[in-house]
Amino acid sequence: MNNSSGKLPYHRMTIEQLQSEYGFVNWQKIIAMMSTLTKTPITEIMIDHKEYMQELNILFNRYSLETIDNYLCWAKVAKFLPYLGSRFRRAYADFRREVPDLSHGMDSIGPSRVFLSRWKECVHVTCEGLKLPSSLLYLINNKDYLTSAVNNVKTMVNDIKNAFFTLVDRQNWLNSPEIKRKIKERAKEINSKVGFPEIVNSDEVDKLYLNFSIDTSKVFVVNIIKMAEHEIYLDYATLGVVIGHEIAHSFYNELKKEMNTDTNLWTIEMNDEYERRTQCFADQFSSYTIEEIGENLSGNQTLEENICDFAGLQQAYTAYRSNLRDHQIRLPGLTQYNSDQMFFIQYAQIWCEIANEDGHRKSLHDSHAPGKFRANGVVVNTDQYATAFACEPNSPMNPENKCKLWSAM
Numbered sequence: 001m002n003n004s005s006g007k008l009p010y011h012r013m014t015i016e017q018l019q020s021e022y023g024f025v026n027w028q029k030i031i032a033m034m035s036t037l038t039k040t041p042i043t044e045i046m047i048d049h050k051e052y053m054q055e056l057n058i059l060f061n062r063y064s065l066e067t068i069d070n071y072l073c074w075a076k077v078a079k080f081l082p083y084l085g086s087r088f089r090r091a092y093a094d095f096r097r098e099v100p101d102l103s104h105g106m107d108s109i110g111p112s113r114v115f116l117s118r119w120k121e122c123v124h125v126t127c128e129g130l131k132l133p134s135s136l137l138y139l140i141n142n143k144d145y146l147t148s149a150v151n152n153v154k155t156m157v158n159d160i161k162n163a164f165f166t167l168v169d170r171q172n173w174l175n176s177p178e179i180k181r182k183i184k185e186r187a188k189e190i191n192s193k194v195g196f197p198e199i200v201n202s203d204e205v206d207k208l209y210l211n212f213s214i215d216t217s218k219v220f221v222v223n224i225i226k227m228a229e230h231e232i233y234l235d236y237a238t239l240g241v242v243i244g245h246e247i248a249h250s251f252y253n254e255l256k257k258e259m260n261t262d263t264n265l266w267t268i269e270m271n272d273e274y275e276r277r278t279q280c281f282a283d284q285f286s287s288y289t290i291e292e293i294g295e296n297l298s299g300n301q302t303l304e305e306n307i308c309d310f311a312g313l314q315q316a317y318t319a320y321r322s323n324l325r326d327h328q329i330r331l332p333g334l335t336q337y338n339s340d341q342m343f344f345i346q347y348a349q350i351w352c353e354i355a356n357e358d359g360h361r362k363s364l365h366d367s368h369a370p371g372k373f374r375a376n377g378v379v380v381n382t383d384q385y386a387t388a389f390a391c392e393p394n395s396p397m398n399p400e401n402k403c404k405l406w407s408a409m
Contacts, residue, residue, distance in 0.1 A: 011047040018045060022053050024060030082121050089121075099358075150195045156235065156319070157192045160243045163318035167311075167406050173273040179265050183251065190250060231328055233339045236320035237346035244319075245312030248406065252304050280403035281306050284381075288373050293360045302369045309378045311406040313347060317384055340388040348375040382407075 019027045035042045081092040127134040286299035328339040351371030363370045379385040381402040391398035
């Protein structure tokens with residue numbers, strides 16, 4: 001569970017307190033039945049989402065029991081719609097287009113995806129229910145490709161780390177060589193795991209499913225999709241950015257913590273400069289309006305993710321440029337764009353999304369900014385983007401004042 005405050009989100013309550021505060025169901029009766037089944041008295045429970053329970057209490061008091069009963073019946077039926085005929089699956093797919101599933105979790109009233117083809121649904125269910133065997137099939141059929149891919153990703157991780165070291169050296173506001181050394185030493189300690197678990201081999205998987213009966217008259221459909229070989233700018237603008245983003249996360253809170261504890265190394269001037277730079281990002285993203293609902297983002301709420309997006313892009317770009325060959329092949333149909341331009345175009349593709357009004361409103365409570373702001377709001381701060389697309393000075397995508405932290409330039 002993500003909890004940036006550092007405080008435990010759990011709330012210990014007695015059964016009497018639970019019934020008193022959230023009396024929309026008979027908790028005492030339910031828990032008494034559970035105690036009978038477990039043969040262990042239950043006197044206290046832990047609530048990990050108190051706000052959710054409070055909102056649920058409001059909903060139960062707002063709507064009639066008939067409405068709640070209808071919803072619960074629908075939620076139960078919705079979970080089985082993918083296994084019914086195509087008429088039902090198509091109707092549910094139409095429903096999901098109008099009412100997207102925004103939960104991505106256990107509170108969903110039904111599956112967020114619906115396959116109109118029966119075989120696709122069967123493959124999905126098989127892969128979800130038998131993750132290790134289906135993964136093993138993929139590995140067996142793609143051994144050479146995956147070995148090469150794993151090695152390439154390991155190389156990329158190393159390149160991104162080296163790019164981070166380069167960025168640290170370029171930060172003039174970090175005017176202490178010792179601080180730069182400590183940051184780089186910590187980055188070296190980051191352990192990356194690339195590939196697949198060692199248990200994924202035929203003998204080990206067979207042991208796990210020793211008592212699992214299979215009807216051999218059925219056919220298991222294997223759908224293998226191989227990734228094509230990409231030009232380097234495409235790989236670094238996608239996976240490279242993600243790797244750099246996660247590296248940046250590991251330093252965001254640690255830097256703030258060290259500023260407050262190690263005052264011998266972190267001077268007041270450096271602390272103030274760090275705060276000034278982070279506040280720049282907060283102010284920038286707070287100025288963005290989601291036009292579809294007329295609401296502004298919270299730059300403070302999305303601050304860490306925005307800074308890590310920027311740092312990830314800077315690391316990926318630095319690594320890409322250090323590995324750039326003399327001649328990069330231009331993509332068919334996009335030959336008017338050079339490799340630098342394609343790097344930023346590919347980066348923007350990460351954040352393509354479609355959202356309805358409910359989706360936009362939910363994004364106001366997310367720690368991540370909506371996709372279009374994660375694209376434009378990040379590249380607008382980079383001199384490299386402005387150079388690549390020859391943006392005029394003081395134009396919307398090349399403002400005079402840019403927000404920079406872990407900047408390459």
